[in-house]
Amino acid sequence: MMKYRLLLILSLLLGATFSAQAQLTIEITQGVDNPTVIAVSPIEAGNAVLPEDISNIVSADLQRSGLFNAIDRANMLSFPRETKEIYYKDWRVLGAQYLVYGNAERLSDGRLKVTFGLSEVLGEKIVLAQVVHGSNNNLRDIAHYISDKVYEAITGVRGAFSTRIAYVTATPGRDNKLVYRLMVADADGAREKLMLESREPLMSPSWSPDGKELAYVSFETGRPAIFSQKLGDASRQQLTNFRGLNGAPSWSPDGRKLALVLSKDGNPEIYTMDLASRQFTRVTNHFSIDTEPNWTPDGKALVFTSDRGGSPQIYKLTLASGALERLTFRGSYNARPRLAPDGRTLVLVHRDGGAFHIASQDLISGDFRILTSTYLDESPTVAPNGAMLLYATKRGSKNLLAAVSIDAGVKFLLPAREGDVREPAWSPFL
Amino acid sequence: MTFQTLKTGFLVAVLSTLLAACSSTGTEDGTGEGLSGSDVGTGTAGSGSAYGDDLGAGGVATVFYFEFDKAVLTSEARAALDTHAQRLRGSNRQIRLEGHGDERGTREYNMALGERRANAVREYLIMQGMNGSNLEAISYGEERPAQLGSDEQSWSLNRRVEMK
Numbered sequence: 001m002m003k004y005r006l007l008l009i010l011s012l013l014l015g016a017t018f019s020a021q022a023q024l025t026i027e028i029t030q031g032v033d034n035p036t037v038i039a040v041s042p043i044e045a046g047n048a049v050l051p052e053d054i055s056n057i058v059s060a061d062l063q064r065s066g067l068f069n070a071i072d073r074a075n076m077l078s079f080p081r082e083t084k085e086i087y088y089k090d091w092r093v094l095g096a097q098y099l100v101y102g103n104a105e106r107l108s109d110g111r112l113k114v115t116f117g118l119s120e121v122l123g124e125k126i127v128l129a130q131v132v133h134g135s136n137n138n139l140r141d142i143a144h145y146i147s148d149k150v151y152e153a154i155t156g157v158r159g160a161f162s163t164r165i166a167y168v169t170a171t172p173g174r175d176n177k178l179v180y181r182l183m184v185a186d187a188d189g190a191r192e193k194l195m196l197e198s199r200e201p202l203m204s205p206s207w208s209p210d211g212k213e214l215a216y217v218s219f220e221t222g223r224p225a226i227f228s229q230k231l232g233d234a235s236r237q238q239l240t241n242f243r244g245l246n247g248a249p250s251w252s253p254d255g256r257k258l259a260l261v262l263s264k265d266g267n268p269e270i271y272t273m274d275l276a277s278r279q280f281t282r283v284t285n286h287f288s289i290d291t292e293p294n295w296t297p298d299g300k301a302l303v304f305t306s307d308r309g310g311s312p313q314i315y316k317l318t319l320a321s322g323a324l325e326r327l328t329f330r331g332s333y334n335a336r337p338r339l340a341p342d343g344r345t346l347v348l349v350h351r352d353g354g355a356f357h358i359a360s361q362d363l364i365s366g367d368f369r370i371l372t373s374t375y376l377d378e379s380p381t382v383a384p385n386g387a388m389l390l391y392a393t394k395r396g397s398k399n400l401l402a403a404v405s406i407d408a409g410v411k412f413l414l415p416a417r418e419g420d421v422r423e424p425a426w427s428p429f430l
Numbered sequence: 431m432t433f434q435t436l437k438t439g440f441l442v443a444v445l446s447t448l449l450a451a452c453s454s455t456g457t458e459d460g461t462g463e464g465l466s467g468s469d470v471g472t473g474t475a476g477s478g479s480a481y482g483d484d485l486g487a488g489g490v491a492t493v494f495y496f497e498f499d500k501a502v503l504t505s506e507a508r509a510a511l512d513t514h515a516q517r518l519r520g521s522n523r524q525i526r527l528e529g530h531g532d533e534r535g536t537r538e539y540n541m542a543l544g545e546r547r548a549n550a551v552r553e554y555l556i557m558q559g560m561n562g563s564n565l566e567a568i569s570y571g572e573e574r575p576a577q578l579g580s581d582e583q584s585w586s587l588n589r590r591v592e593m594k
Contacts, residue, residue: 178574201573203537223568224541245545245569248538261538268542289542305539312539336536349536356534376580378536394580423537 022169022181022416024189024401030411031066036154038062039071039096041079043116043146045104051136054114057143058100058150061161061188065151065387066410071096083117083126091121098127100150111135114142118150128153140190160385163187164427166195166205166214167401171419173199182216184231187383187426189414195229196236205425206249206258214425215239215249215258226260239273250294250302259283259293259302270304272319283317292336296343303327303337303346314348328361330368336379340386345406347371347380347389358391360406371408381426382406390414390424485525485593490514492593493576494551495586498532501546503554511551514593515558522564526594527551529569530576532585537571544569551591 040062043054059070077090081103091099102116111133118128128149134142141162148159166184173179180202185192196202200219207214208228215228221238224246229236240246244263251258258273262280270284270293284290288308295302301318308315314328314337328334333351340347343363350359355375361368376394383389386406393402395413399420402413414421486492492514494507503511518525529548531540548567556562577584 201570203571203573219570219573244567245541247541261542263542263545268545289539289546291542292536292538305536312535333535335539351535376533397578397580 022167022171022183022419022421023192024185024414024416024421026060026064026189026412026414028064028066028410028412030409031069032409035067035069036098037071037094037096038068038098038100038150038154039076039091039094041076041081041099041101042073043102043104043114044081045106045112048106050104050112050139052139052143054104054139054143054146055100057140057188058147061144061147061159062151064188064412066405066412067151067155082115083119083129086119088121088124096121098150098154100146102146112139112142114146116146118153140186144186144188157387158385158429160383160387160426160429161187163384163430164211165189165381165390165401166207166425166427167421168202168205168423169416169419169421170399182214182229184214195231195234203423204248205423206251207425207427208251209253209255209428211427211430215251217247217249226258239275239278245291248292252295253297253299259295261291261293270302270317283319294338296339297341298343303339305335305337314346327363334359338380338382338389340382340389340406341384342386345382345386347382347406349378349380358389358404369408371404371406372402374402377402379423381424383426384429390426392422392424485514488513494591494593496547496589496591498534498585498589499543501543501550503550507551508554511554512558515555515560518555518564519559525555525565526592527565527567528574528592528594529567530574530588530590530592531572532588533572533575533580534585535572537573541569541571544571547589547591551593 040055040059062068063070071094075094078087080086080101099119099121102114105113107113112135114132116130117126119126130149132142132145144161147161151159164184165187169181169183170178179197179199181197182195182202182205183192184195198218198220203217205214205216213228213230215226217224218227225238226240226246226249227236227238242262242264245261245268248261249258256275258275260271260273261268262271267287268289268291269282270290271280271282273280286308288306290304290306292305293302301316303314303316305312306315311332312335313326314334316325316327331350335349337346337348346361346363348359350357350370356377357370358372358377358380359368359370374393378392380389380391388403388405390401390403392399399422400413400415401421401424404411490513491510527548529544531543545567548569552565552567555565575588577587
């Protein structure tokens with residue numbers, strides 16, 4: 001009995017440490033040359049201590065975008081809780097261009113009412129004033145919501161701080177064999193949650209457009225197979241079980257189909273799967289490798305990798321007409337395309353000499369840019385607001401996630417405390 | 431990871447020694463008949479269980495290596511596969527051909543390359559008279575490296591097909 005109890009306690013302890021396993025942290029390596037200086041005054045609930053520091057989360061969000069420089073709280077001369085408490089001189093002296101301020105109030109039903117505002121210091125003008133309700137359990141959501149509103153008010157671009165990321169980790173287990181985990185976390189790496197753990201490889205996570213499900217590849221049956229899993233109740237179902245490759249799932253923008261790769265007919269071809277009827281339609285037909293499909297935002301075409309021209313390059317296939325167009329011509333290796341939400345910016349993995357970088361190509365102007373400078377960069381995924389992209393890279397012998405803005409001006413790393421992290425997938429707006 | 435490979439190798443060696451000890455007919459006579467394993471198995475007799483016989487018996491290679499971005503068999507690989515085909519022709523043993531790539535390049539493209547390599551082995555064995563329905567090509571892409579490390583030596587050990 002004693003023994004069982006000990007085991008139970010041990011597993012509880014392990015469970016507790018485990019939840020913090022990969023835990024991404026953030027290291028900003030490059031920001032814009034002239035970041036906007038912003039001050040985020042503490043948002044507090046009178047004397048009651050809130051379990052999360054809302055203002056710190058907002059500051060970190062804005063700082064991480066690379067477009068802002070947040071003033072250290074220790075240097076602030078006052079902590080305005082509402083508009084009438086703002087002394088603009090206090091903020092001009094610090095060089096702040098914008099000020100975020102506010103307060104939290106505990107309501108009689110236990111909920112929290114957060115009032116916040118954004119003011120422009122030089123013009124002494126209130127740009128934004130809003131109220132948001134929540135509870136102690138979702139203070140981080142409230143903070144990211146404030147960040148989204150502030151970011152949009154200043155840059156004109158919708159904020160993506162309230163989104164999430166999925167990724168795969170690989171960590172040696174007690175027997176030294178790799179344990180693979182599919183994880184989901186906030187866009188800042190916080191609140192990491194385990195979706196699935198397996199002793200067999202997991203790969204290629206893809207979000208449903210409503211952000212409620214993930215499709216991915218799991219080898220748990222001894223072969224690669226595509227599964228989908230709901231984030232809400234973690235329920236999952238196997239979608240494919242063909243001989244050969246079952247890979248590279250990509251959810252269509254209307255949520256009704258998956259594009260995927262099967263080699264059941266002899267070599268890798270791209271198919272679409274109607275999720276309701278489970279009907280498969282083969283859309284490529286070539287003896288070469290066709291893989292890594294991704295939908296255009298209008299859902300009318302797929303971009304994908306093919307080596308039909310002798311080296312891997314990106315092609316676009318219009319589904320209704322079957323028209324095929326080669327998109328990339330620079331270099332001998334361009335693969336794993338992902339389209340930004342504008343449908344115009346293509347990001348991909350590009351080999352330059354012996355190095356693999358993330359590159360972008362403007363599909364209208366043809367402008368081609370290499371965005372990263374490390375050697376083994378892969379798996380680019382664009383934020384739903386199109387401002388940044390996440391990718392996987394290597395530092396020393398460790399795989400980790402990194403981010404770069406679409407104009408290459410801002411860079412940061414998301415090193416994990418433990419294990420290898422790879423294959424990031426940025427969620428849609430939630 | 432190297433330790434891991436060694437450990438697996440050790441396990442396979444122990445298992446095959448045990449199996450060889452149980453088997454009344456020798457597993458090294460090289461003929462298809464001798465390899466049916468019908469007197470070894472229990473319920474799976476004749477269908478060829480995972481450890482029904484030792485593919486590497488007599489020191490024949492069961493791992494075959496490839497050049498970067500290539501799926502062409504080396505002459506050493508072909509020689510070893512000739513021996514395997516001779517031994518396994520006529521048997522019903524199910525063979526897994528697991529194709530792998532190195533970490534360079536994208537993961538799903540490497541899945542396709544791994545399958546191309548596994549299929550190169552499969553097609554060669556069929557040409558040597560083996561029954562294709564007993565040969566399954568399964569790609570692991572770059573997901574299961576034999577050796578961790580971002581150097582030429584690790585990469586060359588990872589671009590492989592394992593016969594199981």
